[in-house]
Amino acid sequence: MTDPDNLTIDVNGTTTAYGSDAANAGDNGLGHPTVLSIHGVKRLYLLNRASGHIDNDQLVLHKLHHDGDEPLLGLPQLGYVSPLASGGYPALEPTATATSGLIAPDAILGAIRMGRDKTAAVYVSKVLNADKSFPASQICPKTPAFALTNLVNGKPRKTNDDVISIRVATTSDGVNFTDAGVATGLNDPTTVSLNGIRWLGSGSLLRIADGRYGLFFGAGSCLDNDSDGFHFIGYAETINPVRQPSDLLSWHVVRGFDNPIISTDTVVDPAGPRAYPLNAPLVSVAGADLLSAEEVAPFPRPNTIGGTTYTTNFFSGRVYDPQAVYTNERTVTIVFAGYNTPQPSNNLGDYRSIGRFQLHVPAGYFAPPEFDRDE
Known part of the structure; x- marks a missing residue:
């Protein structure tokens, strides 16, 4: 305790x-x-x-x-x-x-049964400190002065050298896995663009009615310099219906950094000016379960900085790990995690909170769960 x-x-x-x-x-x-x-x-x-x-x-x-x-x-x-x-x-x-056979596994995003004897798992593979051999142009610098972590903590966050890939592996017993390759179209481990997806973290899969799959994920960029991927929650879909493991290797992002489902606080590069994200999130709120000064005492709760109010939501600093649940033919419920500040280790009064929201989709877009399947 x-x-x-x-x-x-x-x-x-x-x-x-x-x-x-x-x-x-x-x-x-x-x-x-x-x-x-x-x-x-x-x-x-x-x-x-x-x-x-x-x-x-x-x-x-x-x-x-x-x-x-x-x-x-x-x-x-x-x-x-x-x-x-x-x-x-x-x-x-x-x-x-x-387990055996997984490559630097960090988190399982979901699994899909392929016939009677094979299951394909989609997972996050994270290799620590692996970009140190990359060209300098492909390595994140320290976070810029307008980044939320700089504003809240008063100092930049140093380079993060971890490399993320999304991999697919198959198993017949849930213990021993065989690699099936690296997925494309989700993240770029070499991008230094502040609105790129360099790191993709935990998330979940939902089956689309036409046989493709949708992926809800947390992600981040050099604006955070953290490989856990917590700047925003996005969404991607497979290019083709999924009939074999290789169909899980090709994706396209529908909701990315600049049109997120939900995001941490917006920051603005004054040189543009340019907002990050560029567009308002699909779920755009303020004051959601804000922690009071009394609740976090004796630790401070940063709020108004340079005339702009930040950290007004419990997920203002971090938003990640979306778990998508099919609710009905028009509704998907997302359960997710968040922190009020970007680096909670610097403020132990800021603890992880769990929230939820619902997305309304065209009727029948996602397929209902098949409870007789092992997935």
């Missing part, structure tokens, strides 16, 4: 500073959970975020209980033998297993 001000974490009477020591799970832990059902077996897939393991190890696996009402029954209380280095962190607890 943590103290009321989120300054320390206490485990069985042992107290350590929270969010300041990469040797403890309070700063890392397991993340990006995804559940897949393959041949009637449901498994929980997790990213091991511990230092030295994140985006290097295979995904952590736990088999879920067959009881549909209590699928988490029997899972270990902790993902590690202890959340503290003094207790054995980052050793995983003994029932954890792992």
Whole structure:
């Protein structure tokens, strides 16, 4: 547990500073959970975020209980033998297993059954510090003076050298995977354009009625310098109906940086002037679940900076991980995560919040779930 001000974490009477020591799970832990059902077996897939393991190890696996009402029954209380280095962190607890064959896996975006014996998974592959060999023109500089992270924190964010690709892999058992290639049309790991998609993060798939698939995703650019991809939530579709794994390799973006579904606060480059995003998001609101000064005390809540009001929504600084749910033939519900500020580690009074919104689409555009399929 943590103290009321989120300054320390206490485990069985042992107290350590929270969010300041990469040797403890309070700063890392397991993340990006995804559940897949393959041949009637449901498994929980997790990213091991511990230092030295994140985006290097295979995904952590736990088999879920067959009881549909209590699928988490029997899972270990902790993902590690202890959340503290003094207790054995980052050793995983003994029932954890792992996938094989995935390439630098960071998060599973979704999976589609291909016939009786094969399932294709779409996932985020992240190679840490991999762009250092790129030409200088393909590496992000530090964030510009008008970036939100500069305005809120008073300093730029340094270059991020991680390289993201979206990959497809197939499996027949949910454990062992075979690579099927890198998807195109979603992101460009070499772009330094502030309105480009350099990093694409967690998201989810929905089946379109004509057989194609739609992808809701979080993404970002050199305006953030963070490979987690949290500047906006966008949407893309496969070029062709999906009948085989290779059909998941070609995409086009429908809602990108400059016409997002939902976005962090708009910032303006005074040299243009040029707004980022260029157009208002599809979901454009202000004052959504704004944290009060009392709620974040003793930490400050940045708001008006240089005469412009920022951080008015719980997702003003970060918006990401859209989970799309088919609701009815005209409605898709999106559950997503957000932070009030772009770098919550600099303000521990700013905690992750979960929100939702609904999108109205033409009747029958998305296909209803097929509950007899293992996807």
